[in-house]
Amino acid sequence: MAREEHKLRLATCSLAGCFGCHMSFLDIDEWLFELDKFFTFDRSPFTDIKTLENADVGLIEGGLCNQENIEVLLDFRKNCKLLVSVGACAINGGVPALRNGFPVEDCLLEVYQNGVGLQGTVIPSGKELPSLLPKVLPVHELVKVDYFLPGCPPPAEAFIELLCAIRDNRAPEIAYEHRRFD
Amino acid sequence: MSGMKSAFSFDGIQIAFTSGQSIMQAVLDGGGYIPHLCYHPQLSVHGSCRLCMVKVGDRYLSACTTEAQNGMQVENQISELRELRLKLLEMLFAEGNHFCPSCELSGNCQLQALAYELGMTHSRFPLQYPTRKRDGSHATVFLDRDRCINCEICVRASRELDGKNVFSLSGRGSDTALQINSEDGRLGSTDLIATDSSARLCPVGALVFKQGNYAERPNERLYDTHIISETGNRRPAVVSGGYPELGE
Known part of the structure; x- marks a missing residue:
């Protein structure tokens, strides 16, 4: 894919998230044409590009629940001029953080061995499987985050304001009706 | 002094008050608003949430515990207080576990509403993820301590409005927790009933009704569209088992 040098390079990823924020992003509908005037997608589930280098903006959906999330987040921080925490999970762990009140071992036992109909099954393990962190953490506990877009998911209008603000080199001002924690 | 009108300046507006009224009472009576969570006009004053801090001269004072005085210059809407x-x-x-997406009170929660109004996007403090006990033993009311902010409104409402003594706060500092005053410490063993004020005044989703939740669509709940400084602290009947709102 040829680089469009005059456009800002926008990367996105989902860590411990449900892709709901990405779906809400797509709710910008025809504003995608406006976005295309100023941004081009870099590494993102939208492009299926797997590597990242010299991006301008990185949108992080989801919190940190395993070692792979940490690797991806550090890669984004290293390669994005601006990093944005998008959605409740990136900002406070969200629904995945409901497990924070239990030891990881208990969660694995419940899911793979002790649950109904699971007798005789084993807890998956292996070098290719990223190990779980003791607690699900918000993104800004590990790296510096430049902007935060709350919501579960943030409404499409909030994405538009965020991208307009970045395009115009100012801080985003989310209107009251688009401020959402749910 | 009888016959003399008493007033103080509140962000430049003259607010009349009667002797013995707090700054908070006078401002609310005058149709104004000061952010608060632990204050309720029908209850005694607790003064613990500190959100109602106002600036009087060089001092920060909580508006709910400070008596109004004639000629006072009170500042409220200033950037340092924000x-x-x-x-x-x-x-x-x-400090708690506030997972708004799954909370019954979301959209009608006073903590959330104040955060919306002040433009909070995240917490700059390390999230504590405390392990707290929930209590589903009562037939109609559920207690989720994850969301409790220790405002003591239920404690005072039970004692002062309901004539009971269902709740209390125990422990100190970060160990402070809502406690149920029954032999086994469970809500189901108390004389709490659904019509009690203590079950209907929680400003957050710590005390919720088991039935009838999520009745409103997102974007149609009170604080989705209304700013709390304009509506005041309210808990709509729709999240209080359908019982009438115990307004301010």
């Missing part, structure tokens, strides 16, 4: 209140809210969010 920043202090924002930090307090962020600490409240960091």
Whole structure:
């Protein structure tokens, strides 16, 4: 894919998230044409590009629940001029953080061995499987985050304001009706 | 002094008050608003949430515990107080487990509404993720301590409005927790009934009704569209088992 040098390079990823924020992003509908005037997608589930280098903006959906999330987040921080925490999970762990009140071992036992109909099954393990962190953490506990877009998911209008603000080199001002924690 | 009108300046507006009224009472009576969570006009004053701090001269005072005085110059809507209140809210969010997406009170929650109004996007304090006990033993009311902010409104409402003694706060500092005054410590073993004020005044989603939740669509709930400084602290009947709102 040829680089469009005059456009800002926008990367996105989902860590411990449900892709709901990405779906809400797509709710910008025809504003995608406006976005295309100023941004081009870099590494993102939208492009299926797997590597990242010299991006301008990185949108992080989801919190940190395993070692792979940490690797991806550090890669984004290293390669994005601006990093944005998008959605409740990136900002406070969200629904995945409901497990924070239990030891990881208990969660694995419940899911793979002790649950109904699971007798005789084993807890998956292996070098290719990223190990779980003791607690699900918000993104800004590990790296510096430049902007935060709350919501579960943030409404499409909030994405538009965020991208307009970045395009115009100012801080985003989310209107009251688009401020959402749910 | 009888016959003399008493008033103080509140962000430049003259607010009349009667002797013995707090700054908070006088401002609310005058149709104004000061952010608060632990204050309720039908209850005695607790003074613990500190969100109602106002600036009087060089001093920060909580509006709910400070008596109004003639000629006082009270500042409320100023940037330094906004920043202090924002930090307090962020600490409240960091201290408990406030997962708004799955909470019954979301959209009608006063903690959330104040965060929306002050433009809070995240907590700058390390999230504590405390392990707290829930209590589903009562037939109609559920207690989720994850969301409790220790405002003591249920404690005071039970004693002062319901003539009971269902709740209390125990422990100190970060160990402070809502306790149920029954032999086994469970809500189901108390004389709490659904019509009690203590079950209907929680400003957050710590005490919720088991039935009838999520009745409103997102974007149609009170604080989705209304700013709390304009509506005041309210808990709509729709999240209080359908019983009438115990307004301010």
